[in-house]
Amino acid sequence: MTGYADDLALAHRLADAADAISAARFRALDLRVESKPDLTPVSDADTAVERAIRALLAEHRPDDGLLGEEYGATPAAGTRQWVVDPIDGTKNFVRGVPIWATLIALLEDGRPVAGLVSAPALGRRWWAARGTGAYAGPDASRGEPIRVSGVTELADASLCYSSLGGWEDAGRLEPVLQLMRDTWRSRAYGDFYGYMLLAEGALDVMIEPELSLWDVAALVPIVTEAGGTFTDLAGRPAPAGAENSAVASNGVLHPDILHRLGQPAAR
Template sequence: MAGYSDDLALAHLLADTADAISTARFRALDLRVEAKPDLTPVSDADTAVEKAVRATLARARPRDGVLGEEFGRSVAAAGPGSRYWVIDPIDGTKNFVRGVPIWATLIALMEGDTPVVGLVSAPALGRRWWAARGLGAYAGKHQHAATRISVSSVRSLADASFCYASLNGWADIGRLDQMLDILLGVWRSRAYGDFYGYMLLAEGALDAMAEPELSLWDMAALIPIVTEAGGKITDLDGRPTGDKTSVVGTNGLLHESVLAALARRS
């Protein structure tokens, strides 16, 4: 367990570096934005953050691999192993390029298929969230100004605050009607999107969030934080999430109800 403490401390250092770069480029008049092959935007801040994080990891953890959104997977020179870092340099790039302050750097450490360390740093919000397996989940301005967090105790969907990112993806997978039924039946629904809904879930400020598809770099850092806060994350079929899979995150108490509500109809 001590190893995770060291890795978590390194994740904070990586986040400090990322925050310095991304904050300097946020709302910069000369910010450069291009379209990737999938037509999603990438800014010079995305690439600069990932390069800086990779450079630090190459020095501090040369035996670990790295998977990043902008530059793909690299295997350490020492050879492939079960440990690798997953980096989303700026989650919420569309917000970032429009001057909306809800964006973050996501940093995770994987052991095999399992995320064991997760950190989310949102400098424009002045907030950071982190967790390591068996060590609990925390939030605060930085690691020395932190509060342990936990999910809510809401047990009924009718009483739940439910979060989603957008509706288009649910139409694409043929489950828009199911999502609309949930949104009309819960106590409150909001589309916070990206990392932010899951962090509010981990803090107990909302009770469930679902998205039709995420990549590994979108979710790896979120999983330890939500689960160490007492919540649960699976795909729509109740299985562990992977790359390019659906995601359902809840306080645990609502999980089966959400899965049943989103199930494919014959």
């Protein structure tokens, strides 16, 4: 048994509570949506999900810290911190696109050691903890092991990316466009979903120029426990800071991807 088995079990309970709220509000005619100071949307589902998760963590892990996208940080008594994005893909959620999920991560000393992604509109979850491998399925009782692909050549690879506007803002649009030309296929599935498809072996590379900690923390254990590599653009293990870039791959392709995006591979 893993040392994080109880934490993963709790993460599934948190996801059950989150799914019950978010699924009921998805495509609701009375859904309330406001703009945050950074002009990104927040719905009543985002805030309700985070409140529910906070209440459960206060009950079951009162000594652990918590960072949530909507309500910020609460301090920890030790080195453990939960990181929660109540709805990753809020823009999809408010437009009725089913690609959105609740992201739940556990960090120890700032490093992700367990992660869970629950996408109720897709009927699927992904989860992993350090040293246990990665799994996907409808729920905890029906999970199957997942593994990244064995693709070895960029010309055979399927690439996923975030918006091209974000890459243009980061000053890296041309390297990304060339990477798209050099791969077999490129698509922008958005938010968490590209990383989970990577972990399942359905695609081979996922790149994103900027993310917050709550966007990335839950994804890292799932990708790496599935056999992949997850770094920032400089090759440092993710998450590297408060505002993170992301390069995730099946591992084999990683040095080539970093080189093509203008940074040397980590040594």
